[in-house]
Amino acid sequence: MELRWLESFVIVAEELHFARASDRLHLAPSALSAQIRALESHLGVRLIDRGRRTRPALTGAGQLFLEEAQRTLAQVARAEAVGRRAGRGELGHAEIAYVASAAFSGVLTDVLTRCAAPGTQLTVQVRELETPAQLEALASSDIDVGFLRWRPEYPPGITADCLLTEEVVVALPAGAPLAAHEAVPAAQLCHERFVAPHFAEEYGCRDQILEVADQGGFSPQCAPPVRDFIAALTLVGGGLAVALVPDSLRRVQIPGVTYRPLADVRLTTRLVGAYRKGETSPAVRGVIRRLREAAAATAVVE
Helix, strand or coil: CCHHHHHHHHHHHHHCCHHHHHHHHCCCHHHHHHHHHHHHHHHCCCCEECCCCCCCEECHHHHHHHHHHHHHHHHHHHHHHHHHHHHCCCEEEEEEEECHHHHHHCHHHHHHHHHCCCCCEEEEEEEECCHHHHHHHHHCCCCCEEEEECCCCCCCCEEEEEEEEEEEEEEEECCCHHHHCCCECHHHHCCCEECCECCCCCCCHHHHHHHHHHHHCCCCEECCCECCHHHHHHHHHCCCCEEEEEHHHHHCCCCCEEEECECCCCCEEEEEEEEECCCCCHHHHHHHHHHHHHHHHHHHHC
């Protein structure tokens, strides 16, 4: 049974007039009659009574069939709409991972808000994951999009767009003498212990500490590396170390921690959105498109 037969039958049933139905369908009356006869032959039942002196009328079987034909066409229309929306990246599911600072910066929530815009029914699952683990998960397709710290290079098949460039500030114990400074000179950090996420995993942390130490004219003392910036701030709050952190972490109100800019060293760090090149999933492409929109908006503001 062909879909066009159902469409023709429903229009004839609505009009009960072959000429008007032909006009609506942009078909010749003979072609329309042929489709109705083909449908009736396929079903083995007369659907329309074509009386010579009266208007066409639905038979009892035709009335019953009309309800099912209308439901079928409505379902086909819904399926077509879903398919088109899915193809535009308005429907579907995506797995997103992020480093904590992406959430504090507002970048992640911006993209999620765009994904939840009216007319969009994208569902996303989000989870916190360190930068190296995100890159591995992207490569193995365990996640679809990652919000992570910039790297000089990415695994084969992975690319990234810069979402935010921000200043690096120093996190200090709130009661430390250095907290009295509006901006901390590098030389004043000579007696402090620096804590940072794993040097091998958070690209740039070690280099930033060395740059501050070079400006201040000292060799840095470093505490054992920790899992992430939140763990580093916890040690700072306990008075055990200082940390160089992205400015967005000022929003993290950990007891005993205060933040100050550096007086004579300008350091920056970047948040990026990473994803697979040549992504085929329309839903994931939809998230990537909104990620790029957020990146473009940030670039305009900067």
